[in-house]
Amino acid sequence: MRRFLLAVFLLLSGAALGAGGWALWWVYQPLRLATPTVDLSIEPGTLPRGVAQAVADAGVDVRPDFLYLWFRVSGQDRLIKAGSYELETGITPHRLMAKLARGEESLRAVTLVEGWNFRQVRAALAKEDVLKPDTKALTDEALMKLLGREGQHPEGRFFPDTYTYAKGSSDVAVLKRALRGMDKRLAAAWTQKSPDAVVKTPDEALVLASIIEKETGKPEDRPLIGSVFSNRLRIGMPLQTDPTVIYGMGASFDGNLRKKDLQTDTPWNTYMRPGLPPTPIAMPGKASLLAAVNPAPSKALYFVARGDGTSQFSANLDEHNRAVNKYQRGRADPSAKTQ
CATH class of the missing domain: 3.30.1490.480 (Endolytic murein transglycosylase)
Structure with a gap:
């Protein structure tokens, strides 16, 4: 009997060891x-x-x-x-x-580009096939209400950056992060406002920064472009900037800005209306926010594209006309900036 029990014990022990070994292998x-x-x-x-x-x-x-x-x-x-x-x-x-x-989730990324308007932001999010389109059917107004900003215009309120998200996440989550991102960057820029800055509120700074963003060819020109528009605002001179007119045209803009467009009144036509437009026209980046609140010290009132991405700045109309004559003569590109 003892031999039988010992045999059973050894058999069960071997099975247990075998199972343990298999589990470790598995x-x-x-x-x-x-x-x-x-x-x-x-x-x-x-x-x-x-x-x-x-x-x-x-x-x-x-x-x-x-x-x-x-x-x-x-x-x-x-x-x-x-x-x-x-x-x-x-x-x-x-x-x-x-x-x-x-929690090593599968992450994707979407990039919101500096200078994009809100239509482009929504289109970019809609193309993300693993991002839940919870805002797809919402109007801009309903979307902002969902984000806790009822009554606020969405343009320029989202910070341009690359945002990662888990597959199956909602586009609402991405927009909330971008919204908080702009709040944070705008507040940080406002703390660096120059005493001579013409903008009186963070919202005005955001509007001006969006114009600077759209007008800048080379990053190093941002502070001087900010100076041009700040100087114009200071003396009551119209901003006369094409990107605001284009923004006011909305989807009707076909890529060509005509004289009649400059003479067609909209709230964003800065040729026909003084001061800043009522809302931003795009998403400004950090550098444009800083250029709006702390522009370069200068007397420049005009600038014209040199053709290499940089701009020539002038303090008066005579200088500007000479610059236009120098840099625009014989150019085939009719869209060159002459602000």
Whole structure:
């Protein structure tokens, strides 16, 4: 009898050791995926057993009960984080557990470019096929209300930058980050306002910065372009800047700005209306914000494109006309700036 019990004990012990060895081997073996890349989405509040089932349902050839047991044995089952994950060929149960515990989500990125208007921002977000288009059907007014800015015009209120997001995230989340980004950069720029700056409020600075952004060919010219427009505002001279007219034309602008367009009144036509337009016309970057609140000291009132991206600045009309004659004569490009 004793020999029989010993034999049973040895048999069970061997089986246990064998099972332990198999389990140790299994957690380091690549899992089979239905496709080279599998998208896994874990909703907030999903329990470890549900996560194991979600992995199998996503297209991973694994028994959910085995995976759940591994989650428990690893001691990290309570560390699993909700989110969107991308599982690639070669992933093992061990690597999967680490990925979920660390929250290594699958991230995408969208870039909002300096100088874009809000139509372009919305179009860029709509093209992101893994970004949930929760604002697609909303008007600009409804969108701003959703973002907590009811009654505020959206133009220029979002900071141009590259924003990462997890697959399946809402476009609302990206817009909120860009909105907070502009709030932060505008506030920081305002603290650096020169005592001689012509803008009286952060909102005025944002409007002026958007014009500087659209008028700048070379980054180093921003402070002087800011000076030109600040000087004009200071003496009551119209800004007479083409980008504001183009913005006021909206979708009707066909790429050519004509004399009749300059003579067609809109709230943004700075040839016909004095002072700043009622809203920004684009998203300004940090450098343009600083140029609006702290322009270069100068008496310049005019500038003209030299043809290499830089501008020639002039303090009076005679100088400006000579510069136009020098840099614009014989040029084939009718769109060259002569502000």
